Amino acid sequence: MSGFLKNVNQEKVVFLLFIVIFILFSVLLPGFLNANNLVLLMQGVSVLGILGAGMCVVVIGRGIDLSMVATMAISVAWALQLNGEGMSLPLALAIGVGVALFVGLANGLLIAYAEIPPLFATLATSACVYGFGRFFLIHTDLVYVTPGVGMLVELGQGRVLSIPMPVIVFAAIAAIVGAILHFTKFGRFTYAVGDNYGTARVTGISVRHVLVGQYVLTSLVAFVAGLTQAMAISSMNTRISDTLLIYDVILVVVLGGVGLSGGRGGIRNVVVGTLLIGTFLNGMTIMDVQYTMQNAIKAAILLAAIMIDTIINPRDEQTSQHGDI
Template identity: 60%
Template sequence: MKGSGIARHLNQERIVLLLTVVLFAVFALILPKFVSAENMLSLLRSVSVLGILGIGMLVVVLGRGIDLSMIANMAISVAWALQLAATGTSLTEALGLGFGLALLMSLISGLLIAYGEIPPLFTTLAMGTFIYGFGRAHLITGTDVVYMPNDIGWIKELGQGSVLGIPVPVIVAFVVAMTFWAFLRFTKPGRFIYAIGDNALAARISGLPVRPMLVAQYVISGAISFIAGIITATSVAAMNTRVVNSNMIYDVILVVVLGGVGLSGGRGNVRNVVVGTLLIGVLMNGMTIMDIQFTLQNVIKSLILLLAIVADSILNPRDEQTGQQGDI
């Protein structure tokens, strides 16, 4: 009851939003170039992919799971699609095969978690390693970077185009956010995800399709990963598969937890992800303008993630059932 009282009086989302406003104001005062229209658009463009991936992670975390294979799935599926397009496969077929690969890998993860009852943390960690190794050995050979063909057509506008001065990646991120806001708020499957994350045993007793919904969460995560990968690849005209070995997956987890989504499941919404993404975007943009070393930036982000997890454990304490079920 004490933890619930604290949660009612301390809203992590509002605290993070306030920090974002304060940080924005500080950077605007000390960095003349920070508030320029060009930099603002650059900031939004840079965090659009992170926000899209955060929505995918949100769907999984709400169901008391986690997906550490998102970046591997994104990189390999999109790199394979680009390679197919470069070697003569039609764009539609190449994208379909890449999307199918992303869904298949996520489906396998979901089945292992839902029906094999293997903890999501270990399942997705292993699947991420498998996807990267399998993709590099059998699908993408001879290079770490797969370049986008010059004649790839309309799809390059997803990463490089703009509408009324607004970058298309920002528009795509907005559409994804609104779509899943409506999905989680107004549809039965969306409400099922909240119910399963809040109390899986009670959800099963009440007749909800718990196992199929767990599988669906990871398939949704795989689909969103592919969308984010397409935006990434078309923005820079290439997909670098070495991104799998970067800290990007931790950035995704950071924006989800930082915004106030509970790792214990059943608590959070799209708005939390947006707030967390904006704070990290403002912070990273300001540190980049100040020319702070990349290693130091990672240290700062790691400390923020640690503080966010501590805050989550205080505001969203795990109940007895969660402890009995084990960690994510």
Template identity: 50%
Template sequence: MKTVRLTQQGIVFAIFVLLFAGFSIFLPGFPTTDNMLTLLQNVAVLGILGLAMALVVIGRGIDLSLIAALAVPSGLLLQLVQDGDSFSHALLMAALLTLAFGLFNGWLIAYAEVPSIFATLATGLFLAGLGQTALFKLDVVQWSPGLAGFEKLGQGNLFGIPMPIVMFAGACFVVAAFLRRTRYGAFIYAIGDNPFAARASGLPTRPLIVLQYVLASLIGLLAGLVLAASVNSMPTRIYNSTMIYDVILVVVLGGIGLAGGRGGVLNVVIGTLLIGTMLNGMTIMNMSYSAQNLVKGVVLLAAVITDSFLNPRNEETAQQGDI
């Protein structure tokens, strides 16, 4: 007789099902079509960011600068078009800023050996400050006629499916293929599992760490473009929100171990569904922002404690550069 082995992934999915069913029964506005579309749209942006964070965490790092990577390059695109630049040139400038930012993050962590939590905290603050002081005229960068058609990225649909969901699904496919079908993805798992063994076996660990942060920043830009197209603006002060904690919640609750080398895209999808449902339900219940933060803090603390038991660290995991 086979025994059923409970995993964090399975437990979180069961909690999601129960939570969704409970909200559907007890919250009158929850199961409506409009609310489901709103939930899915919000979940899409959060899920895309979760994929970026997953790439870094699997390689035994963390990226606290993701919200800056979401807000500033996409805000720069909107600002340049508003100032008269063509959309293609503005998109190129946003991509170059994102690429430079990811390279700088990766260099700090891989070559300067600054722990990722401190490096990305500092660079995120720097990029956000750069945008607010030098790049943007207002905190909310408004839409302009030169962006006509771009809104379909966030407001259109494909065969009846909202484009943000399509973009999230496409990002999931690409990241899953990268992690599971390419040697670079396998190398990232190897670095996360044991960086010293990976280096001893001849893997180019430093360039691979840089690659992780470049990819994370580019995925952050994608999330920013989807968000900007969805709301026809870019509220650049979103960096000051608690969104980065939601992203960490998605990754940790989904079952991607903070010790590195474990998890994948399916974990991100499950974590995204649970956090998206929880946030949407709290909004419908008119919970205050402070109360929502309290709930998220408790859930994150429980998730981190659970992760420490399910993915215990050994002497090798407590080294510089580890979370």
């Protein structure tokens, strides 16, 4: 226990918080602690978790990708629309993946080669992707899933061993991203680049390629998240990129303890963050708390997480870097 306190960090704090809240809800809320509800809990946040898993890659690399939601909306909506218009499913999906790939590549090139700060590069591409998609590609705000998708619908609505598919997809994506971050050269380099770009560069890492790779990976994960979501609710609303969803994704990532200054954290943190948020949302829903109130509470939790992080890892005036916001 003393070791735990000595090495206290945000992930542990959040995990502890999760345990406490989980126990509290189990005791206080009737109907919280049953298998069905717990499955629902996970199902409710699995898409958020998938997005978080993607986002954590760029955040570890000292970046951010605000275009994730727009990418997932447009790439999946276009693929669905093409499929609905009669294109074969594999081809439509390939085009969807192509769109995601293209956006990721564009982000990466803008950030790595044009040296535009990630926040603004992705803010701009987010607007461009949504604008271009809605203006040129997609005819309606809402694109429905047609029967043409066949078995793919199981991705959102199926169950394996009574566990909903979205949860399994989340687990799979988390495992894949975790493996990439942990066991591949690219993953280790991502940590190096995020920790200290300059040092990584002079060490001989081809930092620009690593950056581009991160954004491509994140975009692809966004496509998977979008597909899962669309299959689960039988439609894709492109307006989703106007919502605060992208902020929720950042919340999940940061809440778990992936530092925005890069090089810290991992997929475990995202899972912990997702669990906490999921538990909260589920508890709120059971208590019938208003949606707006839920947002307010979410904001309060995130604020608490940031404050704890700041207290544990105080910002040092002598070492903080320029432009670190």
